[in-house]
Structures are given as structure tokens and as C-alpha cells.
């Protein structure tokens with residue numbers, strides 16, 4: 001579903017954000033991307049939704065050569081992806097319903113489809129009862145759930161999350177993670193870049209660890225720290 | 237027809253438009269002023285062109301005969317003149333009549349009674365169909381045997397013909413400058429709305445909106461600026477036409493302003509078209525600049 005082959009990314013200012021990265025993610029996988037601040041997690045995600053292009057290497061998403069994609073084809077790619085950020089990126093002057101519908105309307109979707117899809121995803125994230133509220137009237141967790149609903153409304157095959165729980169307290173964090181898991185169980189491939197050790201250690205999913213722009217470990221049921229759960233660190 | 241889509245779309249345009257009312261007002265005002273100037277300019281140009289045409293229409297060639305020209309020569313000249321397809325009319329003016337006309341024209345300035353004998357020669361008065369052909373026709377007549385001199389207000393004709401060319405050139409220049417000014421101001425307004433909506437635009441791009449779809453509301457905004465500005469301008473021009481124009485005619489009775497060539501409907505349509513086009517082009521450029529980066 002996602003594959004990176006010998007991918008390097010050097011920003012115009014000379015920063016080597018990614019250095020010869022090779023990564024294969026199969027359809028329906030749930031993958032954590034961990035590593036210290038500035039190791040290139042966000043950069044890797046940006047390459048996937050074509051916010052950046054690699055300096056070298058190939059990126060293939062669902063059969064599409066993303067690194068070679070012509071600019072006019074980028075919107076079509078993005079409709080196959082959902083992207084979620086730490087700061088939610090909701091429009092403050094639109095209600096939850098409007099925010100979610102917006103993602104369909106700006107792609108020229110038929111109202112008929114909007115009316116069918118929006119209630120469906122709002123129900124999935126558990127926000128049907130708050131659909132008339134504005135982001136300012138919601139908790140951080142609810143705002144993030146709105147953002148996830150928006151990311152899902154176009155039925156993407158892949159959901160990319162960059163620090164989705166970075167601004168949330170532990171209970172909201174758990175809720176969001178459960179939601180992502182549920183979405184994953186419905187068949188969506190989910191990639192989550194995170195600093196949250198507790199979440200990674202509890203969920204025991206595939207963990208890809210970056211260091212200085214390189215993948216240093218890739219474990220099937222990994223922990224935040226190499227081979228060690230949180231408890232082990234504390235006790236050791 | 238998907239009314240939900242139309243409603244969403246119009247809502248977006250309206251939201252843009254009302255978000256920064258003072259900027260919109262500035263843009264509309266500037267467009268209106270520009271178009272008023274443009275309208276005045278087109279009007280004055282048409283009026284002056286009409287006046288010039290009127291003056292040129294009155295231009296006639298006086299072909300003075302040599303005092304010793306034989307009657308056969310005079311007849312030959314007349315035949316030559318009447319045969320020329322560029323010439324509209326030929327009139328023979330004997331010197332007596334010429335003096336009478338001169339007396340009339342210079343009454344109170346020159347006392348022709350002081351003249352002891354008639355200094356004027358006989359002449360042909362020649363009218364030409366197309367004013368631009370006056371110089372060539374006059375040159376042709378001058379070469380004929382028995383012609384002493386040819387006079388047609390050379391400087392006036394040359395000046396008027398030159399004026400026509402200059403007016404056309406200046407006109408195009410002024411219009412281009414006006415349009416550029418209006419375009420820059422609309423484009424700045426749109427750039428500000430684009431800037432105010434950059435979050436929205438980045439989210440639109442993130443969820444896969446095409447550039448065209450992102451552009452359309454801004455293009456509509458520019459179009460609205462242009463059309464509302466044009467509407468205001470047409471209103472102002474109409475009021476000026478109704479109130480100031482009659483007074484101007486009264487104050488300057490000697491000015492031969494011929495405005496019959498101007499069709500008000502055409503002028504209004506042109507001004508609206510110009511306003512709308514400037515709005516569309518300006519917004520297209522300023523949104524495009526944002527989307528490229």
C-alpha cells in the first residue's frame with residue numbers, strides 16, 4: 001500500500017531530513033512512527049501526501065508514483081488520503097458538520113453524497129450530537145475527532161496522523177487511539193507519528209523508529225523504546 | 237441541478253465578500269472612479285472626434301485661377317474637376333462674388349470700401365467627399381494649367397488629421413493606464429482575502445480540492461468588485477449626463493459637440509465588460525500567485 005525506496009529528503013536550506021529510507025507498509029496495517037524531535041517523522045508523512053518531494057528515491061502509494069506525480073494529479077491523490085494533525089486544522093467559523101462537509105464540497109461532491117457521508121463519519125467518531133457546534137465550543141478531543149471525521153469523509157484508503165494526540169490529555173488520547181484502531185479494523189491503513197510512549201507501549205503495534213533521518217528499527221509488536229515497555233524502563 | 241452545491245458555493249463567495257467590507261469598498265470605489273474617468277474619456281473622445289469630423293466636413297478647396305486664364309482653360313479645369321470621383325462638388329466663384337463674400341466675412345475688421353479695384357481672382361470652390369483626401373486633391377489641382385494658387389486651410393486640415401491620430405494613441409494609452417490601476421487595486425484586495433483565507437485554502441488543498449475549485453470563489457469576488465464598480469460608475473455618469481451636460485452646452489454654445497455617434501447602451505455595456513474583465517483577470521493572477529507557492 002505504501003512503499004518508500006531509497007528515499008532521501010534534503011530541504012532547500014541544506015537540512016538532511018531523511019537519509020536513504022526504505023519502508024514497506026501493507027494494506028490494513030497500523031504503524032507507529034517514533035523518534036526524537038527533528039528526526040524526520042513529519043517530513044516522511046509530508047512526502048506521502050505530496051506536501052514535499054523527495055530529493056532521491058521512489059514513493060509508491062496504492063500503485064501511484066507519488067514522487068513523480070504531476071501537479072494537476074495531486075488533488076486526486078489527496079482524496080485517497082486522510083491527514084490528521086496535532087492542531088486539528090479546523091475552520092473556526094464553520095460548524096463541525098460544515099467542517100466535515102467542506103472536505104467533500106470543495107472536491108465538487110454531489111450534495112446527495114455529502115448528506116449521506118457526513119452523518120456516517122460523524123457517527124463513527126461519536127460526534128453526531130455536536131454536529132451543530134463550532135470548534136471553539138468543543139474540547140480538544142472532540143476537535144480532533146471532528147478532524148478525523150473530516151479526514152475520513154472521502155473514504156480514504158490511508159489515514160496519516162502527525163502527532164494526533166499531541167495536545168490531548170491521557171483520557172482523550174486513549175479515546176482518539178481507540179477510534180484510530182476502529183478505523184484501522186474497517187480496513188484503512190493507518191500511520192501515526194507520535195511522541196506518546198504510553199500509547200505506543202500499550203497498543204503493541206508495528207513501530208518504525210527514526211533517528212537522524214534514518215530508520216533504525218522496525219518491530220512488528222514494538223515498544224516506544226527498543227525492546228522495552230514503559231514498565232520495564234521504570235523498574236529497570 | 238444540485239442546489240446544495242450552488243448554495244454552498246454562493247455562501248463561500250458571500251463569506252469572502254463580506255469578510256473584509258472596507259477593503260471591498262475601497263476596491264469598488266477605485267474601480268468606480270477609474271470607470272467614470274474611462275467613461276468620460278470615451279465620451280470626450282467621441283465628442284471631439286465628432287467635432288473634428290464636423291470641421292473637416294466644412295473644409296473646402298479654393299482653386300484660384302490665373303488672371304489671364306483663357307476661357308477654354310477654365311472649361312478644361314472644370315471638366316477635370318467634375319471628372320474626379322473624390323470630388324463632391326465644384327462651384328465657380330467669379331471675383332465679384334468672391335469680394336462680396338470677403339466683405340461679409342470681414343465686416344467691421346477690414347473696410348473693403350477702401351479697395352479701389354477688386355484684387356481677387358476668379359476661383360473654383362471644391363468640396364471633397366473624404367477630408368483625408370483634401371491634400372492630395374489640392375496638389376493635383378495645383379498642377380493644372382491656368383491655376384494660380386490652391387488654398388484649403390492647410391494647417392487646419394493637417395492639425396485635425398494629426399489630432400485624430402494623437403487622440404487615438406493617447407486614448408489607448410490612457411485606457412491602458414486606467415485599467416492597470418484598477419487591476420492592481422482589485423488584485424491587492426483579492427490578495428488580502430486570499431491571505432485572510434490561507435488556512436482555508438491550505439485545508440482545501442489538503443483534502444484534494446483542485447486549484448480551479450479553490451480559485452472560483454476569488455474570481456467571483458473580483459468579478460463582483462468589477463461589476464459593482466462599473467454599476468456605480470454608470471450611475472455617476474448618468475447623473476452627470478442629466479445634470480451637467482445641458483449646462484455645459486449652455487455655457488459653451490460655440491462648441492460643436494456632436495455626441496450622436498455615442499450609443500449609451502453600447503457605452504454602458506462596454507464599461508460593464510471592462511469592469512468585469514479587469515476583476516476576473518486581476519483575481520486570477522493574484523490567486524494563481526498564491527497557489528503556485
Ligand SMILES: Nc1ncnc2c1ncn2[C@@H]1O[C@H](COP(=O)(O)OP(=O)(O)OP(=O)(O)O)[C@@H](O)[C@H]1O
Pocket residue numbers: 011012013015016017035036037038039040041042043044
Ligand atoms: N520546511 C522545512 N524546511 C527546512 N527544514 C525543515 C523543514 N521542515 C522540517 N525541517 C527540518 O527537517 C528535520 C526533520 O523535521 P521533521 O519536522 O520531519 O521532524 P519530526 O520528526 O516531525 O520532529 P517533531 O517530533 O518535533 O515533530 C528537522 O531538522 C527540521 O528542522
Ligand SMILES: [Mg+2]
Pocket residue numbers: 041042043162
Ligand atoms: Mg513532526
